[in-house]
Amino acid sequence: xxxARLLAWRxxxxxxxxxxxxxxxxxxxxxxDALSLPDPSWLPEALGATxxxxxVVVTGWHLLRRGRRGAGGHGGRVAxxxxxxxxxxxxxxxxxxxxxxxxxxxxxxxxxxxTPHYLFGxxxxxxxxxxxxxxxxxxxxxxxxxxxxxxxxxxxQWFWVGGRLAALAGVEGWEFYKPYAIITMAIAxxxxxxxxxxxxxxxxxxxxxxxxxxxxxxxxxxxxxSWILICLLPQVVVATFLLCARAAAxxxxxxxxxxxxxxxxxxxxxxxxxxxxxxxxxxxxxxxxALVVVVHTWRYRAERGLVAALxxxxxxxxxxxxxxxxxxxxxxxxxxxxxxxxEPSVANDFAPEIGSHxxxxxxxxxxxxxxxxxxxxxxxxxxxxxxxxxxxxxxxxSLSARIDSVEDDHDHNHGDDDEEATLSRPGWPLxxxxxxxxxxxxxxxxxLTVFGWYALSGLRAVTGSTLLPFRMIPVITLAxxxxxxxxxxxxxxxxxxxxxxxxxxxxxxxxxxxxxxAAIQMMQHVSQEDSDFAAAAREAPAPPTEVLAxxxxxxxxxxxxxxxxxxxxxTVYAYRPFFTFQAPTQAYATPAGRYTERTDEIRRxxxxxxxxxxxxxxxxxxxxxxxxxxLEREGSRNWVLPVMVNRxxxxxxxxxxxxxxxxxxxxxxxxxxxREVGSRMVIVRR
Numbered sequence: 001x002x003x004a005r006l007l008a009w010r011x012x013x014x015x016x017x018x019x020x021x022x023x024x025x026x027x028x029x030x031x032x033d034a035l036s037l038p039d040p041s042w043l044p045e046a047l048g049a050t051x052x053x054x055x056v057v058v059t060g061w062h063l064l065r066r067g068r069r070g071a072g073g074h075g076g077r078v079a080x081x082x083x084x085x086x087x088x089x090x091x092x093x094x095x096x097x098x099x100x101x102x103x104x105x106x107x108x109x110x111x112x113x114x115t116p117h118y119l120f121g122x123x124x125x126x127x128x129x130x131x132x133x134x135x136x137x138x139x140x141x142x143x144x145x146x147x148x149x150x151x152x153x154x155x156x157q158w159f160w161v162g163g164r165l166a167a168l169a170g171v172e173g174w175e176f177y178k179p180y181a182i183i184t185m186a187i188a189x190x191x192x193x194x195x196x197x198x199x200x201x202x203x204x205x206x207x208x209x210x211x212x213x214x215x216x217x218x219x220x221x222x223x224x225x226s227w228i229l230i231c232l233l234p235q236v237v238v239a240t241f242l243l244c245a246r247a248a249a250x251x252x253x254x255x256x257x258x259x260x261x262x263x264x265x266x267x268x269x270x271x272x273x274x275x276x277x278x279x280x281x282x283x284x285x286x287x288x289x290a291l292v293v294v295v296h297t298w299r300y301r302a303e304r305g306l307v308a309a310l311x312x313x314x315x316x317x318x319x320x321x322x323x324x325x326x327x328x329x330x331x332x333x334x335x336x337x338x339x340x341x342x343e344p345s346v347a348n349d350f351a352p353e354i355g356s357h358x359x360x361x362x363x364x365x366x367x368x369x370x371x372x373x374x375x376x377x378x379x380x381x382x383x384x385x386x387x388x389x390x391x392x393x394x395x396x397x398s399l400s401a402r403i404d405s406v407e408d409d410h411d412h413n414h415g416d417d418d419e420e421a422t423l424s425r426p427g428w429p430l431x432x433x434x435x436x437x438x439x440x441x442x443x444x445x446x447x448l449t450v451f452g453w454y455a456l457s458g459l460r461a462v463t464g465s466t467l468l469p470f471r472m473i474p475v476i477t478l479a480x481x482x483x484x485x486x487x488x489x490x491x492x493x494x495x496x497x498x499x500x501x502x503x504x505x506x507x508x509x510x511x512x513x514x515x516x517x518a519a520i521q522m523m524q525h526v527s528q529e530d531s532d533f534a535a536a537a538r539e540a541p542a543p544p545t546e547v548l549a550x551x552x553x554x555x556x557x558x559x560x561x562x563x564x565x566x567x568x569x570x571t572v573y574a575y576r577p578f579f580t581f582q583a584p585t586q587a588y589a590t591p592a593g594r595y596t597e598r599t600d601e602i603r604r605x606x607x608x609x610x611x612x613x614x615x616x617x618x619x620x621x622x623x624x625x626x627x628x629x630x631l632e633r634e635g636s637r638n639w640v641l642p643v644m645v646n647r648x649x650x651x652x653x654x655x656x657x658x659x660x661x662x663x664x665x666x667x668x669x670x671x672x673x674x675r676e677v678g679s680r681m682v683i684v685r686r
Contacts, residue, residue, distance in 0.1 A: 100189025136163020
């Protein structure tokens with residue numbers, strides 16, 4: 001099969017995995033919503049634990065069954081390049097796509113049973129995210145979620161897809177957000193499996209997909225739009241290693257039949273897609289790809305032709321990613337180049353307590369922590385460099401030989417490391433020694449780069465800002481957990497191989513039982529943060545229907561997206577695609593919106609002395625003024641608008657300032673239409 005057809009086939013397989021996962025996730029959520037579980041109670045958790053145990057049993061039985069067939073069939077290897085799942089692998093393919101999807105959707109579906117909202121409801125970051133989906137449910141135009149007159153800054157890809165799907169389904173954006181977020185988490189593990197299946201034995205890819213789903217549920221369920229990118233990051237780093245190895249082989253006249261451009265396209269498309277979805281993850285992924293190429297460039301520095309070939313491929317991947325990224329980023333860049341005023345983004349100044357400590361998941365007292373610890377050991381044993389200490393090197397080499405997980409090859413010449421190298425010995429879902437080394441190098445590089453990111457962020461603290469290092473916790477946890485899977489399998493194989501012949505069956509059985517119990521513990525675990533977020537989702541306030549109805553009645557013939565609203569009830573942006581004069585928080589305001597200047601403008605309005613002066617000030621300012629204002633009544637003398645004032649990087653990173661308006665400023669019915677709605681005043685400019 002040609003390289004182009006292979007690339008198309010794999011894109012089709014990835015799409016098929018996405019569809020299967022989405023169907024499984026949607027079906028699971030539908031079934032959970034049909035349950036009548038008392039709330040609040042522990043029954044959803046009890047059901048979730050039983051579901052996790054059942055999935056472990058089914059997965060274990062299927063993998064072990066395929067393992068016994070591995071000596072004579074496909075159970076211990078991937079399908080050949082250019083082919084789809086063979087007859088012996090179809091069950092594994094279904095398990096690898098449906099299993100993670102069912103696990104993620106059942107975990108989050110039961111956790112959020114009884115509420116239409118996702119984690120944390122409409123509090124904190126979720127209000128801004130739901131508002132973005134609501135914006136795109138109204139229109140496919142790439143507008144900012146809040147400002148009508150400013151270039152957007154936050155990548156819209158995930159929110160745009162969600163909004164358009166909501167519009168297609170005829171569901172309001174806020175209502176669609178929860179199932180969309182959960183199904184995204186379901187899809188992540190499935191597409192991770194599909195991508196891993198091209199790089200490692202299929203049974204190992206199944207385990208990788210399930211572990212990806214578990215790690216995502218533990219560490220990143222609050223941000224599904226970043227997890228859908230992180231879940232593929234390890235595979236992209238492995239692909240970059242393979243790209244460099246293949247380029248070296250072609251440069252030396254070997255492996256001429258293995259083109260490198262499919263890998264270049266794959267890496268470039270991923271980086272461009274990431275730039276459309278999450279800027280920080282895109283930057284970190286680009287750094288990892290560049291580091292792999294730099295390492296190989298240094299290794300082959302004496303071969304100028306090879307160095308040039310590697311750099312050309314890096315530039316090509318960067319060009320593809322930049323082209324895709326420009327689909328969104330061109331508007332902001334053109335605005336800046338055109339002289340539009342901007343203010344510094346304060347997002348990087350966010351410094352929560354979790355970001356003040358280096359992530360060490362391997363020391364958590366849990367099955368997941370033990371898995372990460374095994375991953376650390378396997379990485380060190382597998383990639384320990386020669387000359388780093390005779391005694392340590394000798395010990396590492398000895399242990400490597402005993403568990404038979406890596407060949408003694410300090411020349412790092414792996415030009416033949418390609419799809420065929422993913423085969424493992426019958427019965428064990430382990431990659432070949434050469435592929436195991438590449439896998440360990442990729443996961444090890446990810447781990448070290450995360451620590452480096454934390455170090456740089458710590459140094460940047462002297463400037464009063466950060467690199468948001470806590471966003472890298474899911475990355476390092478996933479890398480170490482995946483390494484732990486391979487290390488655990490290698491350790492189990494060593495234990496069985498070194499046991500007396502009469503005890504090997506018992507040792508194997510013990511390994512299976514311990515692994516199953518550890519898997520159940522991992523799958524049924526719910527973090528305290530997610531428990532608190534689920535409680536917040538259930539306690540979310542009801543939609544401000546009276547305020548929304550008043551705005552609709554007072555602005556006849558005008559669509560919500562035609563209005564600019566300044567409100568003391570920011571949740572209205574989740575339910576209607578209003579534009580706003582001021583974003584709910586500065587961290588989610590585009591720098592082109594000039595949040596601080598807008599706050600000063602509101603303060604200036606409050607100091608006017610007559611309705612005419614106020615109307616003139618609103619109309620003549622540097623920004624499009626609000627068509628509607630929703631203020632809180634504070635006694636009979638003041639109407640109040642609370643605004644958030646940024647205090648990052650302080651622990652209490654935002655403070656609320658009350659800007660007070662005198663009711664007399666709206667007393668002219670020729671200029672303002674005023675209606676009292678409960679404790680609020682809805683004011684429409686005529």
